[in-house]
Amino acid sequence: MDGIIGVLQFATDGVSQQQQATANNLANSETPDFTAEDVNFQTSLRQAIDAAGGGTASLTVGPDPAPMATDGNNVDTSTQLVDAQEEMLQYQTNVEMLNAQFRLISGAAGGSFS
Amino acid sequence: MSDLFGNINVSGSGIAASQTWLNTIAGNIANMDDVSPTDEATYGEQTPIFEPDAAFGQPGQGVTVAAVDEGSTAGVVESDPTSPLADAQGDVRVPDIELGGQMVNMIQAQTDYQANTSAMADARTAYQSALTLGT
Numbered sequence: 001m002d003g004i005i006g007v008l009q010f011a012t013d014g015v016s017q018q019q020q021a022t023a024n025n026l027a028n029s030e031t032p033d034f035t036a037e038d039v040n041f042q043t044s045l046r047q048a049i050d051a052a053g054g055g056t057a058s059l060t061v062g063p064d065p066a067p068m069a070t071d072g073n074n075v076d077t078s079t080q081l082v083d084a085q086e087e088m089l090q091y092q093t094n095v096e097m098l099n100a101q102f103r104l105i106s107g108a109a110g111g112s113f114s
Numbered sequence: 115m116s117d118l119f120g121n122i123n124v125s126g127s128g129i130a131a132s133q134t135w136l137n138t139i140a141g142n143i144a145n146m147d148d149v150s151p152t153d154e155a156t157y158g159e160q161t162p163i164f165e166p167d168a169a170f171g172q173p174g175q176g177v178t179v180a181a182v183d184e185g186s187t188a189g190v191v192e193s194d195p196t197s198p199l200a201d202a203q204g205d206v207r208v209p210d211i212e213l214g215g216q217m218v219n220m221i222q223a224q225t226d227y228q229a230n231t232s233a234m235a236d237a238r239t240a241y242q243s244a245l246t247l248g249t
Binding site for chain 1: 239
């Protein structure tokens with residue numbers, strides 16, 4: 001799907017994946033030798049939006065570059081909890097934007113705008 | 115995304131792991147004052163071994179408790195001539211567990227548990243907002 005709805009759909013899926021990575025990092029905050037996961041899709045999505053004639057966005061899962069503790073674990077619980085809050089609000093914002101688009105479509109099709 | 119509402123399961127695995135950890139700490143503290151004869155083994159300090167539950171190249175699926183390590187059952191030999199279990203030299207064997215260390219672990223396990231419940235609440239809020247799509 002292209003257009004604004006496609007972009008929002010991709011972003012919503014991406015944020016959901018980020019939430020999963022954050023939840024996984026928190027679940028493994030005491031696992032020895034665990035490297036935190038960092039999910040990124042924003043850079044790729046921006047490039048795809050900016051590309052002339054359209055582009056394809058992708059999601060990447062990489063290691064978090066944070067320094068590791070003596071047990072080889074690099075999960076910073078406070079950073080992850082902040083990320084979790086941010087991702088939740090981002091998700092809700094995306095959903096609200098999608099609903100706004102659907103209301104526009106509904107109104108343009110003769111239904112209600114609200 | 116492997117399953118519906120998967121993020122909640124990821125946090126759930128973290129809660130279960132923290133709970134196992136808390137259980138082992140409770141067991142360790144409860145058995146701190148065990149007394150055994152010197153010719154028998156004593157209670158060994160239990161420690162859960164955590165392992166990530168992950169598929170390669172995919173966002174992780176949470177954590178699992180691979181095993182509960184039962185530490186050395188050798189404990190320490192103490193002099194307690196009044197104990198009915200004391201040997202000819204008046205010695206008994208007691209577990210090698212320190213309350214301080216257990217309390218520190220307990221605080222860590224508790225913080226861990228809280229962090230996971232917080233992440234689960236966030237996932238729930240996000241999923242609930244997704245359910246409003248198109249309404």
